Amino acid sequence: MNMSIVECVPNFSEGRDLEKIEKIVNAFRNKKDVKLLNYEADENYNRLVVTIIGKPQEVKNAVFESIGVAKDIINMNEHKGQHPRVGAIDVCPFIPIRDISMEDVVELTKELGREVNDKYKIPVFLYEESATKEERRNLATIRQGEYEGLDEKLKNYEWKPDFGENKKHPTAGAIVIGARKALIAYNINLDTDNIEITSKIAKAIRYSSGGYRYIKAGSVEIPEKKITQVTMNLTDYTHTSMYRAFEAVKFEAKRFGVNIIGSEIVGLCPMEALIDVASYYLGLEGFSLKKILETNLME
Amino acid sequence: MNMSIVECVPNFSEGRDLEKIEKIVNAFRNKKDVKLLNYEADENYNRLVVTIIGKPQEVKNAVFESIGVAKDIINMNEHKGQHPRVGAIDVCPFIPIRDISMEDVVELTKELGREVNDKYKIPVFLYEESATKEERRNLATIRQGEYEGLDEKLKNYEWKPDFGENKKHPTAGAIVIGARKALIAYNINLDTDNIEITSKIAKAIRYSSGGYRYIKAGSVEIPEKKITQVTMNLTDYTHTSMYRAFEAVKFEAKRFGVNIIGSEIVGLCPMEALIDVASYYLGLEGFSLKKILETNLME
Structure with missing residues (x-):
């Protein structure tokens, strides 16, 4: 029996509109082998943090679905909040919890990155353990300049996304995905x-x-x-x-x-x-x- | 499936002689459905505290066996230690942990008390939730006068043991058994x-x-x-x-x-x-x- 469990803590750039928040969170409800543990919306940050655990593929699929929902209802051109962010779905960290190696979680994040860019056309940066370059390990470095600075940042060849072209999504910006230790x-x-x-x-x-x-x-x-x-x-x-x-x-x-x-x-x-x-x-x-x-x- | 679990924390009046300590602790080793969690011997107290969890009957049986071992190797007439005690097996508290009521644990302690007196001829006092009189709820009251004062105490009809006659065991003294909340x-x-x-x-x-x-x-x-x-x-x-x-x-x-x-x-x-x-x-x-x-x- 495969008892592998991963945690995912996706961060969405919406912490004020309860209706939108519920739409996003719904992507994690009533999913087999996925457990919605917690979600907290912060008005000052204008940000939603969701915590789920479950089987690796099932968690990945639920996150994939939530990204589709968030992309359609969040417009970063209108977003203001105190927390730095680079996109509508700002960051999706995946954490190995039980019976799964960090390497396998890295693989999982790369699958998700590829699928997200293929379907939603949002450029994806891989960070932490999934990073393809040392300078992309740190989320703060990727996020520097935030959503508003993305156009400028993407002109730099150094900042070619891990999946997608050097062009931000017009309303969702970019997304950072990666495997990391529990924080x-x-x-x-x-x-x-x-x-x-x-x-x-x-x-x-x-x-x-x-x-x-x-x-x-x-x-x-x-x-x-x-x-x-x-x-x-x-x-x-x-x-x-x-x-x-x-x-x-x-x-x-x-x-x-x-x-x-x-x-x-x-x-x-x-x-x-x-x-x-x-x-x-x-x-x-x-x-x-x-x-x-x-x-x-x-x- | 019965998943009832109780904890028992028997206290024995031997905290210095490693050989004797091991003999007592062995009664809790390799027993089906009983898990030896911890044991700590204290030289100043001259006392051994064992912690086990497991299925109610199996825990009771292991404790019964350990009492037989301790009775044979501890002589209270030679015992000195800083912690108050009334016998070789000073006290055996049983604590409901999961899927078992306090009432059922009280019953379990009464069964054990009866069996201990029948077989080992040690007088038994029931305390805490198992107490038959309000003034026996508190362990300190039962223990007042300690082992050395037992002869005197047992002359008082008020202190007739719950199981056994008004006469201490010549080397093991008396034993206090009862159900209580986790402490x-x-x-x-x-x-x-x-x-x-x-x-x-x-x-x-x-x-x-x-x-x-x-x-x-x-x-x-x-x-x-x-x-x-x-x-x-x-x-x-x-x-x-x-x-x-x-x-x-x-x-x-x-x-x-x-x-x-x-x-x-x-x-x-x-x-x-x-x-x-x-x-x-x-x-x-x-x-x-x-x-x-x-x-x-x-x-």
């Missing part, structure tokens, strides 16, 4: 509305400007709460733990007289990452996952 | 060797002297490390969380200039209890167990 999307809220302070904190902790190896970070305003947020991807929680990101933000914020007022996990989080947090704060000695009741029931 | 055995280490301070802290947090409703606590010396320990049972972690016990010990210790240097969980701990700790320290907003990847895989 944690983690945001920390600060009691300041000063985005410059928050940007400085984000820079202090992220790898790209000298911070922790497995933290990607940016800053976002949450105007309706009059606060700002350090928005992070923890790309390897086994090496850069959540508590470390939390404590680092706390001590960086302190120099500005700013405090953490809460945090949130977007999408799913592996149990181990949170257990590690509890273990740190309680100073647990001699602890292992074996001591968790549920770990033993699952075997 | 967390949690110890916090302090950087003081002053046991009086640690006792004051234990009293400040425990229910019996005015503290938290679901904390039982005492104090123990760890002479080889020159430290002391607040030893706790959290009898309902859904109402008195681990972080609350931890923070309460921390702030009580502060008035004595004493600090927490670490903590430990003895035996098993439900995942939810640790997730709650992580959630508190990170100030997680909008979090639920559904956001944990493994929770979704288990369904």
Whole structure:
């Protein structure tokens, strides 16, 4: 029996229109061997993040269908939002969860990329483990210039898409697809509305400007709460733990007289990452996952 | 298919002699439908805590066998240890884990009590949910006077055992058996060797002297490390969380200039209890167990 399971977390550029959001999410409902775990729409980001798990081919097919839906109802020429994005379907990361190798998930993403370009004529960039060039590994590099800068970017031969021509889709832009390790999307809220302070904190902790190896970070305003947020991807929680990101933000914020007022996990989080947090704060000695009741029931 | 699962955490009064410890633990090895999850021997306590899960009857039978082994190799007249105890097999709590009611587990403990007294002639007290009198619910009350006080205690008609006569077993003392909810055995280490301070802290947090409703606590010396320990049972972690016990010990210790240097969980701990700790320290907003990847895989 094939028990392979992959996770996919497609990000769509629509976080405000509930009707459109439901249309996209419907592509993941009532599909055999696909489980819709979660979806969260963010008004400020104007972005929808869906989390599904299931059998590899079935997950791929559902994502393919959702891309068709999103392409028809999202017009990037009218899209505004705080989160960087390069297309109507901005990014589709696939993550191996059980009984499947990273190589097989890379293959799966390439199949999807080819099919998406064939049918929907959206140019596809492969990233992370699926990247065909080292400089395409990093999503931020591919996304640089965002949707609005795509025409300019695609004039550069260096940026020929992995599938498709050097020409954006007129309303859907481009799409980034790839296989990657499980990451944690983690945001920390600060009691300041000063985005410059928050940007400085984000820079202090992220790898790209000298911070922790497995933290990607940016800053976002949450105007309706009059606060700002350090928005992070923890790309390897086994090496850069959540508590470390939390404590680092706390001590960086302190120099500005700013405090953490809460945090949130977007999408799913592996149990181990949170257990590690509890273990740190309680100073647990001699602890292992074996001591968790549920770990033993699952075997 | 009967998927009922119970947990049992028998406590034996031997924490130093490895050969004897192995003999006892062997009763839980290679038993069909019984899984030995963990065993920890503590030299200062001179006590062995075993954790097993499995099908109800099979768990009961393995515990019955282990009681026979322990009775033959432990002589309570020679036993010294820091942890209160009333017999060679001090206490056997049974906990419903899955697809079994508390009532059914109470029945199981009564069967075991009867069989233990019939075969091994050890007097049995039923406690917690299995208690036949309200004043026998609490293990500490049954254990008052410990092994050394048993002769005196059993002269009192009020203390007629639930199974057996008013006479202790000459080397094994008495045994306490019962069904209860899952508890967390949690110890916090302090950087003081002053046991009086640690006792004051234990009293400040425990229910019996005015503290938290679901904390039982005492104090123990760890002479080889020159430290002391607040030893706790959290009898309902859904109402008195681990972080609350931890923070309460921390702030009580502060008035004595004493600090927490670490903590430990003895035996098993439900995942939810640790997730709650992580959630508190990170100030997680909008979090639920559904956001944990493994929770979704288990369904």
